[in-house]
Amino acid sequence: MRDLAEVLAGWIYALQITSGQQWVLRLTVLSSGVGAAVLCNLWFPVLISPALLVTALVMAFASVIRPDSVAPLFFVAAVGLWWLAGAAAASQPDGGGGTPGRWLGVTVLVAVFHLSTAFAAAAPSYARVTGRAAKLLSLAGVGYVAVSVAVGMAVLGLAALPRHVLGPGWVVAGALSVSVATVALVAALRPRRAH
DSSP states (O other), rough: OOHHHHHHHHHHHHHHHHHHHHHHHHHHHHHHHHHHOOOOOOOOOOOHHHHHHHHHHHHHHHHHHHHTTHHHHHHHHHHHHHHHHHHHEEEEEOTTTTHHHHHHHHHHHHHHHHHHHHHHHHHHHTTTHHHHHHHHHHHHHHHHHHHHHHHHHHHHHTTSSTTTTTTHHHHHHHHHHHHHHHHHHHHHHSSOOOO
């Protein structure tokens, strides 16, 4: 019992010394996490929806307290499993709620959750962010969300193609294009050395 008390005391202390900028990041983590979970619940209710909703919400709250823990990973895993479970309904002839607006909403919220969690975990909770650093983080964040949305829209476009058009060649082409895009994005975001 003492270990649990120490863990809780550590969490409370970490929340007490959290700077205002870290609170903004953590509230972004919470709002995007809750938003993604609620959208998933509305979009594709499946048999395990209550369990996935509770898991996603608990992990979103845990990500606010400890963004450097495994809670964000479990949140993304729960939303990803939910998304995959609902994919069958989205592919039904009646649409099953798989409209691009809902897909786009979940994609953007998960991207914002991922990025804000990474930013919150990258610095101590008491850290202050300078104006220049905030500008760089904002630009990187907008770029990341834009790339996530573009990839999501590309997947939706490919999924809308007739089945006879799709084949193993598209899988290879998709994997290759994602690999090239990842390398190009990482190279573009890497800081340049002054010579």
